[in-house]
Amino acid sequence: MNPLELAGARPEPAFTVTFDDRELQALPGWTVAAALWAAGITSWRTTRRDGRPRGIFCGIGVCFDCLVTVNDRPNQRACLVAVRPGDVIRTQEGTGHAD
Amino acid sequence: MPTDLAVIGAGPAGLAASIAAAARGVRVTLVDAAPSAGGQFYRQPATGLGARRAQALHHQWRTWTRLREGLDRHIAAGRVTHLTDHHVWNVERTSTGLTVHALSGPEQETPVAVRADAVLLATGGYERVLPFPGWTLPGVLTAGGAQAMLKGTLVVPGGRVVVAGTGPLLLPVATGLAAAGVAVAALVESAGPEDFARHAGALAAQPGKAVEGALYTARLLRHRVRILPRHTVLEAHGDDRLEAVTVAALDPAGRPRPGTARRIPCDTLAVGHGMLPHTELADTLGCRIDGVAGVAVDDEQRTDVPGVWAAGEATGIGGAALALAEGHIAGRSIAARLSGTAPDPRQWERVARSRAALRRFSTTLDGVYAPPAHWADQVDDATVVCRCEEVRAGTVREAVGRLGAGDLRTVKLLTRAGMGWCQGRICTPGVAGVAGCAPTAARSPFARPVPLDVLAREPLQEGPDAC
Incomplete structure (x- = not known):
């Protein structure tokens, strides 16, 4: 049993997005975090001070730990933002703004 | 409109x-x-x-x-x-x-x-999550977060999952994940049977709720999930992502029992300490x-x-x-x-x-489900307590011990703990516990970050018609 089977899901066709130039398949309705998790990716940000990896934490938009760069816009909450066909997702280094 | x-x-x-x-x-x-x-x-x-x-x-x-x-x-x-x-x-x-x-x-x-x-x-x-060594590692997330991913996107974490902390949310999260095919290695709950027994009368006053709890437990047993009552997670291990957790039994005073620590390999830790x-x-x-x-x-x-x-x-x-x-x-x-x-x-x-x-x-329930009384003792000085500003427990303790901070507001001003993106929503209980101060509700002028240009002008449109 997987969650799609459990919920009797019949998803609309999958589409392609990229994460750090790697192609991933995503389903309509997924958040950016869901697309990354489904591909086995658990971190997509490095912290501003110590450069430590971070990924999803609260999962509901409260903690801002899952910030990521989507289509050149940094500081997007991966747990809230819907993934769209062709999205270019990148690991956010620090503030996400080049020094 | x-x-x-x-x-x-x-x-x-x-x-x-x-x-x-x-x-x-x-x-x-x-x-x-x-x-x-x-x-x-x-x-x-x-x-x-x-x-x-x-x-x-x-x-x-x-x-x-x-x-x-x-x-x-x-x-x-x-x-x-x-x-x-x-x-x-x-x-x-x-x-x-x-x-x-x-x-x-x-x-x-x-x-x-x-x-x-x-x-x-x-x-x-x-969800409230209290800090412990390793809690900032990718792979550690809130129990409610794991549930939100499952319910909203039908995506679950890969590999083995440990569900831990305390509170009525942990049982449904563990059963939900197990039913969705996730290998749940253990449910680690700091409350124990004696906590339930102490409140047996009041719990029985809501029979529907007791039945619900029993059903969850039966389901967990069916999925062969190991339940560890009166246990706590001492530490999460890994370099760039979670690899294992160390759990230990708690004594009646809420301290880890010596000699009971054991390591459980896992890829995800879904943790929460109430709401x-x-x-x-x-x-x-x-x-x-x-x-x-x-x-x-x-x-x-x-x-x-x-x-x-x-x-x-x-x-x-x-x-x-x-x-x-x-x-x-x-x-x-x-x-x-x-x-x-x-x-x-x-x-x-x-x-x-x-x-x-x-x-x-x-x-x-508040009396039954409580984090271990001495949880802050397990937080070593190197542990990051404020996730946004990367403030370590040692810095908070220094603000209290050497600099004389006596309340959470002063700790915040001296250390920046609680000044980051989340505005203290996540770290306030943890920082307060480590500092030995009373926790106060996170305060912020705005409930979420707002672009400056939005603040600088009146809204361009009024109401639902325009959006």
């Missing part, structure tokens, strides 16, 4: 209130951050996933169906306007009433203002807030600010059934007050009795 009532939050409390008020002729605008109604408890799989059996992920599905149908009926009749994907950042008192300020659009940068005569704050709650209410909007409105318990309300769910009601987790953590009762009473009170009459509480006597019983039950 002005509205009679703006309801903030489309979870159980907000839905019950919207339906009760709309049924009594109130024009309601329901403002919610999610793409569809339900809140955290009834979070629905995204439409594109075509889920035909979403009930497999939920409990009390019949209640949800009733709420959903009630909402749809009032929307179709034009009595309720549901603004989805609207993130409320402020509620403002004006000379003519109240104005709800939200951000909408895919980038959450389009300002929307809703003018209302009354506002119901049904803003819900979020906290979202009180930021109430706070900026000037509503009285009872410490960390929630927004203070009277028997009609009114706050002490005229025109502002509150219901559900925002007024104190108590679960979905309590939120429904409070929301219903709020909706009826609002309908009466907006028409200039005092409501007759006898009309909702049955619901008020249920509200009282559920509040008593949640007080009992």
Whole structure:
């Protein structure tokens, strides 16, 4: 049993997005975090001070730990933002703004 | 478009209130951050996933169906306007009433203002997570976060999962993940059988809840999930991602029993230590807030600010059934007050009795589920306690010990703990525990980050018509 089977899901066709130039398949309705998790990716940000990896934490938009760069816009909450066909997702280094 | 009532939050409390008020002729605008109604408890799989059996992920599905149908009926009749994907950042008192300020659009940068005569704050709650060494590693997330991913996107973490902490949320999270095919290595709960036995009388007063707990436990056993009561996670291990956790048994004083520590390999740790209410909007409105318990309300769910009601987790953590009762009473009170009459509480006597019983039950649960008394002793100086600003426990202890900080506000000013993106929502209980100060509700002028250009101008459009 997987969650799609459990919920009797019949998803609309999958589409392609990229994460750090790697192609991933995503389903309509997924958040950016869901697309990354489904591909086995658990971190997509490095912290501003110590450069430590971070990924999803609260999962509901409260903690801002899952910030990521989507289509050149940094500081997007991966747990809230819907993934769209062709999205270019990148690991956010620090503030996400080049020094 | 002005509205009679703006309801903030489309979870159980907000839905019950919207339906009760709309049924009594109130024009309601329901403002919610999610793409569809339900809140955290009834979070629905995204439409594109075509889920035909979403009930497999939920409990009390019949209640949800009733709420959903009630909402749809009032929307179709034009009595309720549901603004989805609207993130409320402020509620403002004006000379003519109240104005709800939200951000909408895919980038959450389009300002929307809703003018209302009354506002119901049904803003819900979020999970409390106390710090421990390794809790910032990727792979460690909140128990509710793992559940939100499952319910909303039907995606689960790969590999082995440990569910840990304390509180009534852990059982449904562990059973939900196990039912979805996840290998749940253990459920680690710091409360033990003796904590339940101490409150046996009060727990039995809500037999439905006890049965629910027993069902969850039976299901876990069927999935061969190991339950470790009276245990705690001492540390999460890994370099760049989680590889294992160390758990230990707790002695009666709440300290790890020497010699009981053991390592459980895992890829995900879903952890939580109870819930906290979202009180930021109430706070900026000037509503009285009872410490960390929630927004203070009277028997009609009114706050002490005229025109502002509150219901559900925002007024104190108590679960979905309590939120429904409070929301219903709020909706009826609002309908009466907006028409200039005092409501007759006898009309909702049955619901008020249920509200009282559920509040008593949640007080009992607070006594059963508590983090280990000495959890802060396990937080070594190198552990990051403020995740946003990367402030370590040692820095907080130095602020208290060497610099003499005596309260949370001073600790924050000296260390920056609580000054980051989340505005202290996540770290406040942890920093307070490590500092030995009383926790205070996170305070912020805005309930979420707002682009400067939005603050610099009046909203370009008023109300739902323009968005």
